[in-house]
Amino acid sequence: MSSRTNISCLQEAKRVAIFGGTHGNEMSGIVLANMWIQNATEIERKGLVCKPFITNPRAVEKCTRYIDTDLNRAFTPENLSASELEALPYEVQRAKEINQMFGPKGGSDAYDVIFDLHNTTSNMGSTLILESSTDLFNLQMVHYIKKAMAPHTCSVLLNEHPQLKYSTTRSVAKHPVGLEVGPQPQGVLRSNVFESMRTILKHALDFIELFNNGVEFPPCTVNVFRVQERMDYPRDTNGNITAMVHPHLQDCDWEPLNRGDPMFLTFDGRTILYEGANTVYPTFINEAAYYEKQQAFVTTCREILAANAIRKAFK
Amino acid sequence: MSSRTNISCLQEAKRVAIFGGTHGNEMSGIVLANMWIQNATEIERKGLVCKPFITNPRAVEKCTRYIDTDLNRAFTPENLSASELEALPYEVQRAKEINQMFGPKGGSDAYDVIFDLHNTTSNMGSTLILESSTDLFNLQMVHYIKKAMAPHTCSVLLNEHPQLKYSTTRSVAKHPVGLEVGPQPQGVLRSNVFESMRTILKHALDFIELFNNGVEFPPCTVNVFRVQERMDYPRDTNGNITAMVHPHLQDCDWEPLNRGDPMFLTFDGRTILYEGANTVYPTFINEAAYYEKQQAFVTTCREILAANAIRKAFK
């Protein structure tokens, strides 16, 4: 078999969207999207439609995560097919509008790539979030971005978990990519976080331009962290937390957590240890928005994904 | 003149309150106050009434700074005397209730000391906020706390500025003390910030107990940072920010800012320098809640306050 047969020929990526404000208090993406709506020079690439867009303008206006319900969980088949006549929550209305503009989700007319820009209060650094381990275009793009960012780290979080995967805003695109950069408090814009996000997007658009120009990308491997399990805070019978993330775990996103390592510190000073059998790599540690989602952090395992060579299909 | 004549004899401090949740998304004070409402052992001191209290329960419930208006600006004479009949904003109603329970502000029946617990997204560390340079009781208490916290730093912010001083929740007490500990994102509880706040309160209550027991505190001096000026972000004609806190200034609360030092970084990469004639000490740098208050940071100057010796007045 010649190496030639191992090249996957993929559709050109002609329409790209950059979403800011899916969560209205995550400032880097909001400011970047608004900046590019005013002046798109920086994101223009030959032969590419690149649309910056504020997905949840009312939440942005109020500088809150959402108005009625989390937009980034709202792109379910039920919501997207809900009748216009019902009195829908604001974010469900928005989901339907976004699906019409950039989708339809799963359809051939959907946008090729959507970058959805998020910030986290966790010490995750620059993180790309993928929803599929078999999307060769995204794996090659992520590989390209990681190389271009070196020596700075860019982690890849893979959420394919049957229960924990959720219906994201970006999921209307053929190739959905989440950008999650932190730590940054809600409502705050930090220059270092802003510039990291901007640089990642530059490399991502460069990759798409090269791909569209017919450049062939050789086989590669990508180190990812695969979502495994949600860990909640210890709580009392009223649902109130009774412990905090332990200082030894706080800010240690992506670092190994072994059986017997400190995990929580109760208000009365007891340490709660991690009891899992296997070493895990926690992330989203102490994210502000996840208290209400009963999640203190999420555990991941390390995995190496292999991707075929790709190039643009010539019609 | 004998040294004896330089001792100020002050009223005993028999009623103390600890306020959490004046801002409903500043978690350390909320969790501490709720913890002590359930079990007060830790804050009990002989001969002292010490009342933990959630000041803005509806904002706490929603994990937002406020419902209608900032409670920590609401204790104005106009608000406190507003007629019950009007349809008042929620926080104005609360201000009136709090003033009845713990005040009346300026009256002889008011609580002796109120500690109001706040968090900030700024890198301010542990900070005590005073509203008067002539409150000997507070100056001596702050001196005691600073010494007890060493080698850890505890800064003192003095806000006596004729325009920038505001009508705080704690201002109903005879001796109002703000605790501001950071950095901590809104909606997040960090164990290090939580423990710092708890330790400061322990020392504060110890001081009050000693004072009530008749201990004499010798003359002392206190290094404070006096509020000078509010600095806003650069903005466009629509009021949107056009620059970020410069990376050289970000997280550098309490460090000198000299004429010619970088202050802001515009989105198109220009550095804006500090042009003031005198060296200042910025604080509340990039605090999330102050974007809407048109404040990127506040400048302070260093000052040394002298305090007389004090002891309890014997009736």
Ligand SMILES: [Zn+2]
């Ligand atoms: Zn988000």
Ligand SMILES: [Zn+2]
């Ligand atoms: Zn506050």
